[in-house]
Amino acid sequence: MAEIVNTSGKRKMAVARASVRDGTGKVRVNRVPVDIMTPELARLKAMEPLMLVPERAAKVDIDVSVRGGGVMGQAEAVRTAIAKGLVEFFKDEEMERSFKLLDRTLVVSDPRRKLPKKPLGRGARKKRQKSYR
Numbered sequence: 001m002a003e004i005v006n007t008s009g010k011r012k013m014a015v016a017r018a019s020v021r022d023g024t025g026k027v028r029v030n031r032v033p034v035d036i037m038t039p040e041l042a043r044l045k046a047m048e049p050l051m052l053v054p055e056r057a058a059k060v061d062i063d064v065s066v067r068g069g070g071v072m073g074q075a076e077a078v079r080t081a082i083a084k085g086l087v088e089f090f091k092d093e094e095m096e097r098s099f100k101l102l103d104r105t106l107v108v109s110d111p112r113r114k115l116p117k118k119p120l121g122r123g124a125r126k127k128r129q130k131s132y133r
Contacts, residue, residue, distance in 0.1 A: 005089045009080025010109040014069025018081035020089040023061025029078055030065055042075035049083035049099065049106060056090060076105065083107050 005020045027034040027050065037043040050057040064081055066074045083106040087096045099106040115124035122128070 003089070005085055007081050007084040007088055008109075009077045009082075009084060011076040011080065011105075012069045012073040012110075012113065014066060014073035014077040016064050016066040016074065016077035016081040018062055018064045018078070018085045020060050020062050020082075020085035022059065025058040026061045027057075027082070028063050031063075037075075039071065042071050045072065045075040046078040046082070048079050048103075049086060052099070052102070053086065053095060056086060056092075056095070060086070060089060076110070080105060080107070080109055 003021070007018050007020070009016045009018070027047075029037055029046065034043065034047060037046060062082055062085060064078050066078050066081075068074075069077065083099050086092075087099065087107060096107055100108075117123055118125075118127075120128055
């Protein structure tokens, strides 16, 4: 039986789960080929790890399911899940090091979250103005 590696990536409220298996280079996000993902900027962001190691990416099929968050949050979660999956599938320390040198969020999920709203304000930091008159 062929080896299947499952990984996940997170960004803001988006969570992506990727499964990497031997194949011919097909990449699907939510059962749709990544080539028709919109908008284009999100597609380029999601495909970044595949462009960095194209010869390795051509040997595997990657299925990603992503939920929650917005378009760019999902794209960055997908990119993290794919990069982690490639590193784990090929068990390549050098690939992981090169990913980390380029951008640490490729292999480490971004822990930043939205700050909660406070009372007397419209958001996390903005407050209602005082006039004193």
